[in-house]
Amino acid sequence: MDLDKLLERFTQGDRRALARLITIVENRSRDLTDVMRQIYSRAGQAQVIGITGPPGAGKSTLSDKLIAYFRKQGKTVGVVAVDPSSPFSGGAVLGDRVRMQSHFLDEGVFIRSLSTRGRHGGLARATREVVRLLDAFGCQAILVETVGVGQTELDIMRLAHTTVVVLVPEAGDTIQVMKAGLLEIADIFVVNKADRDGARRLKNELEAMLHLRPEAPWSVPVLLTEATNATGIDELAAKILAHEENRRERRTEAEEGKERVEEWLDLLRDEMSLRLDRARSSPELADVTERLRAAQIDPYSAALEVLSDGGVIARVLAGRQGDGG
Amino acid sequence: MDLDKLLERFTQGDRRALARLITIVENRSRDLTDVMRQIYSRAGQAQVIGITGPPGAGKSTLSDKLIAYFRKQGKTVGVVAVDPSSPFSGGAVLGDRVRMQSHFLDEGVFIRSLSTRGRHGGLARATREVVRLLDAFGCQAILVETVGVGQTELDIMRLAHTTVVVLVPEAGDTIQVMKAGLLEIADIFVVNKADRDGARRLKNELEAMLHLRPEAPWSVPVLLTEATNATGIDELAAKILAHEENRRERRTEAEEGKERVEEWLDLLRDEMSLRLDRARSSPELADVTERLRAAQIDPYSAALEVLSDGGVIARVLAGRQGDGG
Numbered sequence: 258m259d260l261d262k263l264l265e266r267f268t269q270g271d272r273r274a275l276a277r278l279i280t281i282v283e284n285r286s287r288d289l290t291d292v293m294r295q296i297y298s299r300a301g302q303a304q305v306i307g308i309t310g311p312p313g314a315g316k317s318t319l320s321d322k323l324i325a326y327f328r329k330q331g332k333t334v335g336v337v338a339v340d341p342s343s344p345f346s347g348g349a350v351l352g353d354r355v356r357m358q359s360h361f362l363d364e365g366v367f368i369r370s371l372s373t374r375g376r377h378g379g380l381a382r383a384t385r386e387v388v389r390l391l392d393a394f395g396c397q398a399i400l401v402e403t404v405g406v407g408q409t410e411l412d413i414m415r416l417a418h419t420t421v422v423v424l425v426p427e428a429g430d431t432i433q434v435m436k437a438g439l440l441e442i443a444d445i446f447v448v449n450k451a452d453r454d455g456a457r458r459l460k461n462e463l464e465a466m467l468h469l470r471p472e473a474p475w476s477v478p479v480l481l482t483e484a485t486n487a488t489g490i491d492e493l494a495a496k497i498l499a500h501e502e503n504r505r506e507r508r509t510e511a512e513e514g515k516e517r518v519e520e521w522l523d524l525l526r527d528e529m530s531l532r533l534d535r536a537r538s539s540p541e542l543a544d545v546t547e548r549l550r551a552a553q554i555d556p557y558s559a560a561l562e563v564l565s566d567g568g569v570i571a572r573v574l575a576g577r578q579g580d581g582g
Numbered sequence: 583m584d585l586d587k588l589l590e591r592f593t594q595g596d597r598r599a600l601a602r603l604i605t606i607v608e609n610r611s612r613d614l615t616d617v618m619r620q621i622y623s624r625a626g627q628a629q630v631i632g633i634t635g636p637p638g639a640g641k642s643t644l645s646d647k648l649i650a651y652f653r654k655q656g657k658t659v660g661v662v663a664v665d666p667s668s669p670f671s672g673g674a675v676l677g678d679r680v681r682m683q684s685h686f687l688d689e690g691v692f693i694r695s696l697s698t699r700g701r702h703g704g705l706a707r708a709t710r711e712v713v714r715l716l717d718a719f720g721c722q723a724i725l726v727e728t729v730g731v732g733q734t735e736l737d738i739m740r741l742a743h744t745t746v747v748v749l750v751p752e753a754g755d756t757i758q759v760m761k762a763g764l765l766e767i768a769d770i771f772v773v774n775k776a777d778r779d780g781a782r783r784l785k786n787e788l789e790a791m792l793h794l795r796p797e798a799p800w801s802v803p804v805l806l807t808e809a810t811n812a813t814g815i816d817e818l819a820a821k822i823l824a825h826e827e828n829r830r831e832r833r834t835e836a837e838e839g840k841e842r843v844e845e846w847l848d849l850l851r852d853e854m855s856l857r858l859d860r861a862r863s864s865p866e867l868a869d870v871t872e873r874l875r876a877a878q879i880d881p882y883s884a885a886l887e888v889l890s891d892g893g894v895i896a897r898v899l900a901g902r903q904g905d906g907g
Contacts, residue, residue, distance in 0.1 A: 530851045559846045
């Protein structure tokens with residue numbers, strides 16, 4: 258099927274067309290930027306909610322209950338489950354994601370897992386683009402769930418409007434929370450499994466820590482939940498909505514303009530990187546590659562040489578070089 | 583001091599010149615690639631040893647004992663302690679790195695900490711370059727120690743000749759090791775704090791897991807150590823040496839050529855990214871930036887526009903655009 262046809266079906270609400278466009282994004286295909294350019298203006302309506310926290314905190318169960326909540330409100334829901342933790346196996350280790358299959362047959366819920374593709378910061382960009390596709394498709398609430406608490410997870414959470422950090426009493430002290438950078442990204446803290454020992458103490462510690470921060474336009478709440486029996490979900494959903502409203506009120510056109518510039522620079526970087534990869538065995542770069550293999554030039558001199566030759570780099574980046582494979 | 587002078591002092595063994603060149607690398611200064619180009623041919627002699635594993639495994643103590651071991655052999659030692667875990671605070675959380683100060687006054691040991699600078703995969707490249715500077719300076723053994731077990735740590739470990747993965751009995755089961763990608767990168771496993779319960783069981787589990795792997799040119803050993811009283815350090819050092827010898831025997835010119843090509847592509851990517859950042863407020867890109875701010879164009883269309891205009895991108899990447907600040 259050609260791209261125009263696919264995009265047409267996508268705009269008509271065809272779930273298979275959505276799935277195929279997501280695959281284009283996942284595989285970083287040549288059509289990627291063109292797809293995103295064409296659907297860009299359709300996105301921007303969804304509420305994007307990030308769910309993160311250490312493994313075992315109950316994020317999937319919490320997501321599951323939030324999906325049910327939004328569905329009861331009549332909203333269509335998108336879910337992107339991201340697992341950056343397994344760079345070598347390539348597959349997403351999303352065991353308890355199975356639980357979400359309670360929504361599997363629901364036409365109003367679209368669930369997709371993403372795992373590491375490539376090493377060049379591509380996962381955060383791919384996640385952003387899958388979210389935008391879901392948004393353009395018409396999903397009204399989009400949950401982005403990450404496993405773990407590394408740099409990639411923090412990068413991914415930047416794209417959420419509202420970031421929910423889920424902890425459990427046994428997750429240990431609040432120092433860990435600070436070290437992992439969670440304090441800076443949390444719009445809402447959830448202490449899940451709140452029936453366990455130490456839940457209230459963790460809540461108090463978090464609140465004490467939050468009070469130390471300078472005046473902020475949003476006061477970060479610390480909520481207690483028991484996701485397995487849906488306790489506290491209504492309050493969490495209400496806080497998520499309140500944060501979204503607060504955010505919309507605060508947002509200025511200047512901020513939005515700045516975000517577009519930053520995204521454009523990120524895209525340029527990624528696109529240059531992708532095009533360089535595609536051109537790596539093109540005739541354009543054959544000579545320098547050969548000299549590198551033969552140790553006639555070092556990698557630094559070779560990089561400077563290519564960059565100073567405007568003709569080569571311009572052709573490589575315009576995608577006009579011979580097709581290398 | 584100008585760059586030529588600095589490089590001259592560096593080649594004469596001036597430690598302050600080394601420190602200043604490392605700062606150029608850390609700050610991703612304009613001179614960076616030129617510095618690396620000039621010192622490139624002096625490097626390539628050192629043995630590069632990666633030390634990684636979960637927090638609390640005793641990596642610093644182990645490094646400390648290895649430094650002492652190499653020093654007794656009369657080798658000069660470089661240490662790069664990398665902490666990618668604190669993207670927001672900006673500073674390295676290297677509390678027990680203090681212990682290494684036992685070597686602080688030793689002229690034969692050069693220790694440097696690196697933490698996150700920028701988000702674009704720059705830490706792995708900066709680490710590689712600091713290691714190369716230490717190598718070119720004449721350090722014979724270079725330890726690269728990372729805190730934590732995320733994607734960045736795995737990327738950093740790729741540059742080590744020999745990767746030592748340090749675990750402790752209470753670190754939990756071997757499934758975690760596999761999930762974190764440690765099985766794929768380990769050339770040597772160390773079960774530290776071997777006097778504790780479960781050390782032998784962990785060793786057996788790791789060995790069982792290693793036996794499941796297809797025939798490899800190097801049989802990964804699992805060693806027991808008690809770093810605090812230096813037990814097992816001699817055996818570890820011997821295995822590190824054996825692995826280096828095995829590696830040198832196996833290495834082919836074709837592999838080395840391939841590595842140079844990969845490094846060149848990485849450098850090109852990074853250098854393009856750095857130059858784009860420097861050009862972001864240049865007159866060359868002012869028009870498109872303005873249209874983005876005013877929402878007259880979306881980021882994807884803007885990226886395609888810049889890339890298709892060979893003149894603009896060539897000038898931006900050649901560093902010939904007006905200086906933006």
